[in-house]
Amino acid sequence: MNKNKIIELKAISKEFNGEQVLSEISLDIHDNEFVTLLGPSGCGKTTTLRIIAGFETPDSGDVFFGGVRINDLPPYKRELNTVFQKYALFPHLNVFENVAFGLRLKKLPEREITERVKEALAMVNLSGFERRNSEKLSGGQQQRVAIARALINRPKVLLLDEPLGALDLKLRKDMQNELKNIQHMTGITFIFVTHDQEEALSMSDTVVVMANGKIQQIGSPTDIYNEPVNAFVADFIGESNILDGIMLADYKARFAGNTFKCLDKGFEKNEPVDIVVRPEDVDVVPVEKGMLKGRVTSVTFKGVYYEIIVDIDGFKWMIQSTDYVAPEEEIGLYIEPDAIHVMKKSEFSDMFGDYSSFSDELEHLSDIEEVENTEDEL
Amino acid sequence: MNCNVKEIPPEKRVNKLKKPSLASIAAYPHIVWSVMFIIAPLLFVCYYAFTDSEGHFTFSNIQALSTHTNTFLLSISFSLIATAICLFIGYPLAFAISKAPKKRQPLLLMLLMLPMWMNLLIRTYSLMAILDDGGMINTFLKNIGIGELNIIGTSGAVIFGMVYDFLPYMVLPIYSVMSKQDEKLIEAAYDLGCHRMQAHLKVTLPLSVPGIVSGITMVFVPSISTFYISQKLGGGTIFLLGDTIEMQFQNKSTYNVGAAISLVMMILILISIAVMNKFSDNDEEGGIII
Structure with a gap:
């Protein structure tokens, strides 16, 4: 790829209470790329995202943003925004104020704020929801507000932490398309965390498969599917x-x-x-x-x-x-x-790879467990 | 808000009248208790406030209140100052406890509540022993050569007593609201460009308002009606509302004036609670609102 690297992770390691969560992760992310960190719960994908966002600092290794080392840069100084797993909308603010939050901090003139909030809400199909109470919206609508709230700051990179995890299947598919469209429209680099391999394959330019705190494989969705490097990747992606x-x-x-x-x-x-x-x-x-x-x-x-x-x-x-x-x-x-x-x-x-104990029911159960587990994941 | 309230079908409504549910039976003892010891005395207060010692209707008790205007003003200002100090100390303390490691929080809360396990009167007495002219502080000051200070009997001592006695009532409701706040909201604020202080002012503080409101109410109300704190620490020179009421009730001839003062004080308290509740959203959870 001949595009500029926007984020580089170099040999990042992280430990929580003596448990190695990430070991020696290295990853380059390019301008305008849709990158998905994919893996089962506990594989370290969310921790990787939090290190990029600045909520965690790596024990060793370096994070670069546009060529500058940002290990010690606090989150509010980073040119990126996050869409949180449970949206984290501010319950005391209405939709307009939630979306305007970042712009108000920059002390922009009121007229520009109003205009940009309108624009951002239009982008996520929520025009006319300005005065609504953010807590009274449906899950899908809250999700859209969270996306608008992040995008309005025109970040260089948008981090999405299992953003579709709480939505039902139909809504999930719609939001997948919408996110993909938004990414095309804005040209912002998306770093997307999910445990859903189908989601990863259908949305990403690059998929990063993680397990046990290590990157197993980095590649395009077709590469990952057709040329898995090991039994884990082969089993996790498809059958x-x-x-x-x-x-x-x-x-x-x-x-x-x-x-x-x-x-x-x-x-x-x-x-x-x-x-x-x-x-x-x-x-x-x-x-x-x-x-x-x-x-x-x-x-x-x-x-x-x-x-x-x-x-x-x-x-x-x-x-x-x-x-x-x-x-x-x-x-x-x-x-x-x-x-x-x-x-x-x-x-x-x-x-992996033997279907002797296979049953649809079990597969389904383990999926549910995975969704629940991600909540506890650091 | 009312969207989950389902229309009760008529046959069930009839049923409800015929057969009280277990829950409402469970409330009967308290209802009896309330009527005997809360509602009836309140009615008596109203009755005495508007009658003379012979039982004839009169406004003279209310008119007599004008002689107590200073006491009212003094009580209100003392309570306001004590409440402000409690808020000033209590808010940061509640924040600190809510941010302490989860395992340590119960211990910190216990330390905060430890004094509350002791009778308020006894605590105030011991405070008197500490602040007294020959008390611990003055003995200490004398021994190190600074000389004795007159602490007891000053306004400062009374306000100090109020703060000392009622501080936990400020900390607890604020803590209970803060400890329930989602950590992710703070992260979202950082993410959107807040530094620590901004995140606190724009997210933590507004979300803590229900706790602050009940904290203020829970400190202000007992402060304005207290009589033993001013008696013990005011050295007989400071008369607050509570003292005045107590004094009036001890004398048969001023019994009715005491009732009138009580009535006005209760109305004042109700107004202040109503005003405070305006500041907090009603369907906001957390915060103990009285």
Whole structure:
């Protein structure tokens, strides 16, 4: 990317009560970029955001803003604004005064304040809400006020801390589009924190996947999805079958008791690797034509496709197919070379990627837990 | 505000009349208590204020109040000064406690309330022993060669006594409002360009108003009606409203004037509470409003 770096994090570490929250994080953020920090709760994404905002100071490492080190610069002197998770609107002020808050501090003339508040409220589709009590608005409306309150200061960078977490699905989707539009319109750099991988993929220019206080991967949404660097990223972004394998030679991998052609190279001969196969990249074929064969253990209709769990020698694969197969049926699987992605072994190997204990219900439950946990996250 | 109040269907309304709910039965003892010991005495005060010793209706008691104008003014100004000092000390203290580490806050609150576990009269007595001419402070001053000071019997001593006795009533409501404030609001203020003091003045302070209002009320009301503080620390030279009322009631012939003073004082208190409540939003939570 040839754009200017606006924020640079260099080897940032942070500890809370002896617990390492961030270890040696380094990250460059460019002008006009939509960057998403993505990861499960407790991965350090919110702490990273708070360090950029100035609410936390790193134990070691440096933060640069436009090339200037800002480690010790208090939040009010930083040219950035934050949209907080629970909006943090001032309950004693109405919508107008909430939005005007930053401009009043700058002692701008009343007429300019009125004009800019009007403009900012129009941008978030809240024209005419000036005199409303900020506490009596719906969640989505409060969210918009919070965005207007931050944007009116014309910051160089806008930080958004799980801003859509409390909204229902429909509203979430609308706000995603709206945020994206606002970012295009204003040209402000957005740094967005979320644990929702779909949100991250659909909104961002760059996704930063974090786990255990470390950055796992930085890349465009397609890179992250197609070329995950390790089992954690592969599992966290979308669905994946992750198998133990051996790289026999360049373009030749062995896994699931079979040898496959693939497009990966540069591994040592016979190096143990993790193999990722996305469920939508597997073709269901008659048993005799399959490279692998197994018994269907469950089939779930998902609307566009069927989600099929297949037992192949004890490893349960997830396959998404538009063709129906019956449970208990023996089927064959065909995998194209470009459907296979080979990754180096990592600390996350063998932790993810088998669907033997998979159930929709559990998946759903763990999602809810995640949302609740983020509140406690520092 | 009223949007959650549902219309009660007629059949339920009838039911309500026939069968009082458990909650309203639970309130009966207090209702009886209130009628006997609060409402009835209030009515007696009104009755005595407008009758003479023979029981005939008269305005002479109210007219007699003009001789006590100075006492009224003195009491009001003493209470205002004591309330102002309490606010001046209490607000920063409440803020400091609310910002202390969560684990330490109960201890700090306990230290603040510790004196309240002791009877007010006893506390005032011991204050007298400290401030007295031969008391602890003067003994100390004499020993270090400064010489004795006349503390007891001055206005300062009385106001000091009021502040000493009623300070916790200022701190507690302010603390209770402040400790409930969302830390994120302060961060939002910093984020939007406030430095510490601005954030306090623009966010913490306005959100603490309900606590401040009840603090002021809770200090002002007992200050204006106190009699033992001025008796013990005023050295018999300072007469406040409470003292005057007590004195009038001790004499059968001035019983009715005492009632009239009480009545006017109560009206004054009610007016000041009404004025104070104007400053705080009614549906604002927190803050104990009497």
